[in-house]
Amino acid sequence: MGSLTEENYIKSVYALSQATGEVYVSELAKKLDVKLPSVNSMMKRMATKKLVAYAPYKGIKLTEKGKKEALAIIRKHRLAELFLVKVMGLGWEEVHDIAEQLEHVNSSRFYERIDELLNNPKFDPHGEPIPDSNGKIHTKKRTSLIDLAEGLTATITAVTEDEKSFLDHLNAKGLQIGDVVIIKKRELFDGSITLQHKSKKEILLTHQVAERIWVEV
Amino acid sequence: MGSLTEENYIKSVYALSQATGEVYVSELAKKLDVKLPSVNSMMKRMATKKLVAYAPYKGIKLTEKGKKEALAIIRKHRLAELFLVKVMGLGWEEVHDIAEQLEHVNSSRFYERIDELLNNPKFDPHGEPIPDSNGKIHTKKRTSLIDLAEGLTATITAVTEDEKSFLDHLNAKGLQIGDVVIIKKRELFDGSITLQHKSKKEILLTHQVAERIWVEV
DNA sequence: ATAATATGTTAGATGCATCTAATATTTTAA
């Protein structure tokens, strides 16, 4: 097991590499709020441990071993967030910092049990997929209604909450899985969204509701 | 906030001082599985931070500040253990190592919520009192039936479980709060205990049941 | 009361993770 610091480096390299494939020392330094030489010296150490491939003045890439570790940490982070919300009843906005700490807990039993209690969830509440215990991601990120720009057309594929009250709410609005909608207006002020429905009706959804509706464009 | 290492030193000093009041470098070194000079140099550092009072060749004592930190950690440890058992359904024997990690989580919200979910518990499942959020311990350790030697007489004062099935079990055995019992025999093999009841009947309790019954001698 | 034993301290080194200051390389722009 690597140190806490090492785990944070791995996680950041992974996150930054998602966009570009390669990560630069300066990006990492910024993300981790340390100076360039700290990153440089850490990369040397991590390279000898075969966690990253790293050549001077070139970009940083995770090795397979590094990627596996990154995914294990991400799995723990996302399971922890979901657990804090669903089981412990904490607010979505307050769980990130706690999950940042819980992701470093070293106990397969602990996370096995969380996974069980949550019924082997596939996505966290942001639609991000949760890697399985072998570090495999089986599905792509889901897109929520709140991720779409005005004017786009999308099909509703799923919803996060399976609580009756939430489904009742959607029914009352006349929305169902499979419906095709157009994003008419996104309100910057409160994040609410107006949809154009196939039935020609306009439907207003609050941010809170819209973020729980998954779509395909 | 101190480092993880520092927190572990504080906790160990507190635990060792419970018996004797003073702690010796060699005891600490043994408990933490480090060499004497490591303890010595850590004590110097912790003394400058006013966490311990420490004079060369004399014993180590926690300051008020140190005690407060120790109790905060112990509170978190005991709440975590109880949470892992009661809420997450883990076995009592497997939670200690996880709690050793969770006790270092820095989030008052997290522990506030655990405390709520457990209904502000006063004791952990071993009868150890849980300090309150100000680091005050209001009650002494409780004694369980399994802590008593053969021949002792004791009064039953409380039980851990308030599940109906457990209380039914005690009823069926003819035991109630307030009953006076004598420890007749402790079976080393399986930890079961035979009681002499006031009704003259002999009652056999398994270890599992006996450890949940609190007594006063 | 002194020698032997146990316990504790100092000195000096190591690895991790960080920093500042100085230097080198790469990219970009004049």
Place this chain on the structure above:
DNA sequence: TTAAAATATTAGATGCATCTAACATATTAT
């Protein structure tokens, strides 16, 4: 295409937490 700007590396230092080897103080036992 060379100078300026941006980015990266090396050198050398610091604090934490640990170690071994050498030395110091207490305790105990003869």
